[in-house]
Amino acid sequence: MIFRLINKRELRELFDVLAENRIIGPVQKGTSHDGKALYAFEPVFDFDDLKLDYTSTARPAKRYFLPSHETLCTFSVHENGWEKTVDFNIHEPHVFFGMHACDINALDKLDKVLLESNFPTPYYAAKRKNMFIIGVECTPQPSCFCRSMGTDSAFHGFDMFLTDLGDSYFVEVQSATAFNFLKNIRTREPKEKDHARYMKVVADKNSMFTTSVDTTDLAKILDMEFQSDVWKYWGDRCLSCGTCASVCPTCYCYGVEESVDIDLKGAKKKKHLYSCNLIDFAEVAGGHNFRPESHSRLKYRYYHKHRGFMEEFEESLCVGCGRCSEACLAKITVPEVIASVRSGVKPKGKKGRHGK
Amino acid sequence: MPVDNYLGVPLHRPKVAFFEFTACEGCQLQILNNEATLLDFLSLVEVVAFREAMTERSDDYEIAFVEGSITRADEAKRLKEIRKKAKVLVAMGSCACFGGVNQLKNRFNNNKWVKEQVYGKFPVESEEARPLEDVVTVDLNIYGCPIKKEEVEKIVTNLVLGKSVSHPKYPVCMECMANENICLYKMGEPCLGPVTRAGCDAWCPGSRFGCWGCRGPADAANVEQIISIMEEHKFSADTIIDRLECFGGFKKFAGELKKRTAKSKSKKKRAAK
Numbered sequence: 001m002i003f004r005l006i007n008k009r010e011l012r013e014l015f016d017v018l019a020e021n022r023i024i025g026p027v028q029k030g031t032s033h034d035g036k037a038l039y040a041f042e043p044v045f046d047f048d049d050l051k052l053d054y055t056s057t058a059r060p061a062k063r064y065f066l067p068s069h070e071t072l073c074t075f076s077v078h079e080n081g082w083e084k085t086v087d088f089n090i091h092e093p094h095v096f097f098g099m100h101a102c103d104i105n106a107l108d109k110l111d112k113v114l115l116e117s118n119f120p121t122p123y124y125a126a127k128r129k130n131m132f133i134i135g136v137e138c139t140p141q142p143s144c145f146c147r148s149m150g151t152d153s154a155f156h157g158f159d160m161f162l163t164d165l166g167d168s169y170f171v172e173v174q175s176a177t178a179f180n181f182l183k184n185i186r187t188r189e190p191k192e193k194d195h196a197r198y199m200k201v202v203a204d205k206n207s208m209f210t211t212s213v214d215t216t217d218l219a220k221i222l223d224m225e226f227q228s229d230v231w232k233y234w235g236d237r238c239l240s241c242g243t244c245a246s247v248c249p250t251c252y253c254y255g256v257e258e259s260v261d262i263d264l265k266g267a268k269k270k271k272h273l274y275s276c277n278l279i280d281f282a283e284v285a286g287g288h289n290f291r292p293e294s295h296s297r298l299k300y301r302y303y304h305k306h307r308g309f310m311e312e313f314e315e316s317l318c319v320g321c322g323r324c325s326e327a328c329l330a331k332i333t334v335p336e337v338i339a340s341v342r343s344g345v346k347p348k349g350k351k352g353r354h355g356k
Numbered sequence: 357m358p359v360d361n362y363l364g365v366p367l368h369r370p371k372v373a374f375f376e377f378t379a380c381e382g383c384q385l386q387i388l389n390n391e392a393t394l395l396d397f398l399s400l401v402e403v404v405a406f407r408e409a410m411t412e413r414s415d416d417y418e419i420a421f422v423e424g425s426i427t428r429a430d431e432a433k434r435l436k437e438i439r440k441k442a443k444v445l446v447a448m449g450s451c452a453c454f455g456g457v458n459q460l461k462n463r464f465n466n467n468k469w470v471k472e473q474v475y476g477k478f479p480v481e482s483e484e485a486r487p488l489e490d491v492v493t494v495d496l497n498i499y500g501c502p503i504k505k506e507e508v509e510k511i512v513t514n515l516v517l518g519k520s521v522s523h524p525k526y527p528v529c530m531e532c533m534a535n536e537n538i539c540l541y542k543m544g545e546p547c548l549g550p551v552t553r554a555g556c557d558a559w560c561p562g563s564r565f566g567c568w569g570c571r572g573p574a575d576a577a578n579v580e581q582i583i584s585i586m587e588e589h590k591f592s593a594d595t596i597i598d599r600l601e602c603f604g605g606f607k608k609f610a611g612e613l614k615k616r617t618a619k620s621k622s623k624k625k626r627a628a629k
Contacts, residue, residue, distance in 0.1 A: 033544025040536065059536060068534035077363060240576040241550040242526055246533030260517055262509045263396040264359050264367075272534075278526040279576035294576060329541055329550060329585050330578075 002173040004187040005194050011162075011169060013185045015047040018095045021132070024064060025097035026054040044097065052098045052136050052162070056144070058327065060103055060249035064094055065127040066110065068246070068273045072123065072256070075267040088126035096131060100138040102321040104158045105151035106249035107133075112313050113252060123271075132177060135161035137201065140208045143322030145335055147206065148213040151319040163201055170198040213320070213335045214342060219310040221342055222303060230340045235295020237330045242275030244301070244324035244332075250317050251275065276301045302337060359399055367516060373405035373417035375438055377431045378458050378485060379424030382502045383449035384408045390505045397509060400516050419444045419515070421498075425451040425458045425485040432491050439492040444515075447488045448508075450501035450570045454604030457501070458485035463601055487604065496521060501570035501603055504556050524554040525575035528567050532558035540566045546591045548599055548606070551577035572605025579609045593617040 006014070015023070027049050029040040039054040041061040073086045107128070114124040135158045138144075146152040154161065159178040163170040170190060173179050190198070245251040255274045260267045274281060277297050282290035291297045309317035318334060325333035336347055361367055374384055388394065388409055404414040420442035426432050439445055450456035461470045462484045471482050488494050498508055514521050524530075528549035532539075535558055540547040547566035549558065553574045560567050573579065579600075586596050593613065600610035 030538050030543070032542045038538055038542065058538065058542075059533075063536065082363065237581060239527070239529075239550045239578045239581055240574075241529035243529050243533055243539075243550075246530065259510060260362070260513055260519075262393050262400065262513050264362050264400075264513075264517075275526075275530070278530070279574075280525045294578070327539065329539075330581055 002179065003190050003195075004171040004173055004182060005165075005190040006169050006171055006182075006185065006187045008168055010185045010187070012047045014181065015050070015097065017181060017184045018097070018132070019045075021093050021095045023095045023097050024061060025050045025052075026057055027051060028054075029058075041096075050097060053139075053164070054098070055139065055141050056100070056321065056323070056326075058323065059247055060106065060321070060323065061096060061099065062249055064096075065107075065124060065131070066114075066252060066273065070123060070271045072269045072271050074269075077265055077267065088123050090127045090130055093130040093132065094127070096133045098136045098162075099133055099158070100321075101135060101154040101161075102138075102144075102146045102151050102319040103249050104133060104135050104154040105146075106319045106321070108154075108157040109250050109309075109313075109315070109317055109319070110252060111157070132181075133158040133160075134178075135172075137161075137163040137205065140205060140210070141322060142210055143325040143333070144209065144320060145211045145213050145322060146320035147209050148215055149316055149318055149320035152206070152209075153202075163198055165194065165197045165201060168194075170194060170201075211322070211335050213338050215306075215316065215338075218316075218338065218342075219307045222307045225341050225344070226299075228341060228344060230337075230344060230346055231295045231299045233295075233340070233346045234332055234337055235293060235298050237332055238277060238294045238298050239330050240277050240279055240294050240297065241329075242278045243327050243329075244277065245273070245275030247323040247327045249319060249321060249323070250305075253281075276304065298332075302334075302341075306338070362517060369400065369402050370419050370516065371404045371414075371417045372401045372419040372421060373403070373414075373438075373442075374408070375405070375420060375422045375424075375434075376407070377422070377424030377435065377451075378427040379449065379451045379456070381408055381423065383423045383500075384421075386502045386505045387508060390509070393509060397512065400512060415441060417442060419446060421446045421448045422452055422488060423448045425455045425487060426491050427458065427483055427485050428481045429483070430481075435488065435491050444495045445488075445492065446496045446498060447494045448498045449503050450499065450572075450603045450605070451485075452488045452494075453497045453499055454572055454607070455485045455487045456570075456603055459487075459604040459607070460601065461485060485604075497523075499523065499553060499571035500556055504559070506557075507555050526554050527574040527577065528552045528554045528556065528558050528561065528571075530554055531556070532561045534558075535562055537561055540564070541585075541589060544589075546586055546589070546595060546599060548582065550585075551579050551582045552605075566599075568599055568602045569606050570603040572603070579606060583609070583613060 023044045024041050025044040026039045027042045027044060028037050028051055030038045032038055039051060039057045040059060041057055044050050070089060073084055076083050114121040135154055159175040161172040253274050253276060254271050256269060256271050258269050281297060305317045340346055359367060404417050420438050426435060447453045451458055464470050467484055498511060511521050531554045532549055540561055545566045547561060548569035549561050549567040551573055552567050552569045553571040555571060583596055597610050597613055600606040
């Protein structure tokens with residue numbers, strides 16, 4: 001790893017250098033009814049729109065590499081037969097300017113399934129191989145528990161990573177591409193006192209977490225608590241709306257649908273991201289549903305994240321970004337669900353369905 | 357030119373007819389106003405009756421698309437005749453599926469009074485609004501107020517090709533999230549998206565207009581939960597009841613909530629005394 005220091009003013013120069021590509025970064029998309037800024041990853045055309053001090057985006061940047069709907073291939077039907085056209089749907093590289101460590105870790109986890117498995121997904125690979133990522137240090141929010149999941153800092157999967165030191169950015173340079181881009185702007189070697197300042201900023205960040213999850217022996221505990229009553233409690237609260245999966249940076253489950261165009265001259269094979277909380281997620285041909293109850297669907301979501309993935313890859317599939325806690329209207333949060341499974345005690349003061 | 361085969365397999369071009377009862381005819385208009393694909397649609401099916409679109413009419417049809425709710429005895433009679441002739445009867449739009457906006461008059465539980473308020477002494481027959489399935493067997497529902505033309509086209513294409521027809525079982529939230537909309541609850545607005553059947557591509561929430569549930573409940577709709585969430589967000593019982601009652605799909609839940617609210621109101625009254 002190479003470390004550099006850049007003056008804050010120089011970052012604008014870097015933006016301009018990178019701007020010949022499509023830049024995606026955190027921008028303010030709106031204001032909530034209680035006055036909070038709502039951020040989203042959007043294409044950025046003006047450096048001033050880029051909000052590097054953003055709290056968290058409501059949605060991950062997933063739509064740029066794992067879109068909710070994607071046409072996998074199209075068919076054109078003519079008199080003598082038909083032809084198939086495959087498009088990986090990436091026409092230009094993407095620069096991600098300002099991703100938090102949790103989201104970079106989420107990409108690394110997706111890589112394990114979609115890139116490094118026996119059956120890589122070319123649609124994902126084509127996009128993943130064409131991105132340039134600038135990470136940025138964050139301020140822990142009330143729903144963040146990345147530190148519990150070991151995803152509060154990123155070690156790979158990005159090109160460069162910025163930490164705000166007040167007047168300048170401490171830069172971790174991870175890739176040759178980043179190194180070459182940085183040649184276009186003024187940077188300097190960090191001195192020992194800059195290292196100290198960097199360490200202080202990181203230590204301050206670490207002291208700011210207010211939410212944590214006890215992951216000790218979690219996979220084993222989940223195995224033992226399969227029949228626990230607390231699952232039913234959370235299942236009763238669950239709206240089965242799939243929002244948690246939609247906002248999750250690591251949820252990749254999907255369904256494929258084939259449709260014929262109305263002129264009968266073409267057809268499409270479309271993939272759409274699905275959620276294991278939706279009623280027909282485990283419905284199979286013939287109509288049998290393996291998980292007709294809300295609580296079993298919710299449970300399996302937790303098992304995939306915190307047990308199944310653990311078994312397969314020695315790590316959890318959850319990065320602790322807290323987006324699902326923020327988005328869930330029924331206030332189902334990962335820290336509370338896991339704490340209740342560990343203790344076997346349902347949370348007080350929260351009513352399930354029918355006030356139970 | 358009518359298409360007679362797909363991938364060499366001969367196709368049957370079904371005869372279809374469109375009918376309306378108590379409705380605004382907006383759903384039929386939806387089919388007509390999609391000019392880009394209207395000709396393709398017409399080459400897939402043979403329209404034999406469509407009052408809003410053509411003068412010719414025939415009673416020889418296989419698929420009947422029926423819009424509107426039933427509010428008069430003669431409507432019920434006519435619907436039964438259509439049922440006899442049609443192989444497939446499709447309820448099209450919220451009025452046909454649930455009673456739609458028309459069934460709002462049922463909320464007063466006093467049809468005589470409603471009739472007097474609206475028509476005065478004018479001699480007109482107007483009963484409580486009923487969905488088609490209260491009168492005849494319905495083979496397929498196409499939800500929405502109005503229906504989403506893309507969805508109708510997909511359904512008709514699948515019918516012609518002999519493919520199965522299915523609706524999304526999940527709620528509007530999935531489509532709203534896919535469109536990267538900001539959740540309206542974050543903006544302080546009520547929304548039935550978490551319990552309403554998808555298929556509209558989150559039409560209203562995408563325009564910053566909370567869902568009113570025109571497509572009725574999704575398969576695993578946890579309506580009790582969304583009611584208590586709306587209460588936590590400090591929306592009044594009236595606001596919630598209005599939403600649940602508007603299109604008729606959530607009638608049962610609106611009724612239960614009304615009863616509960618009336619009980620707690622009378623309790624409060626007694627306590628005040």
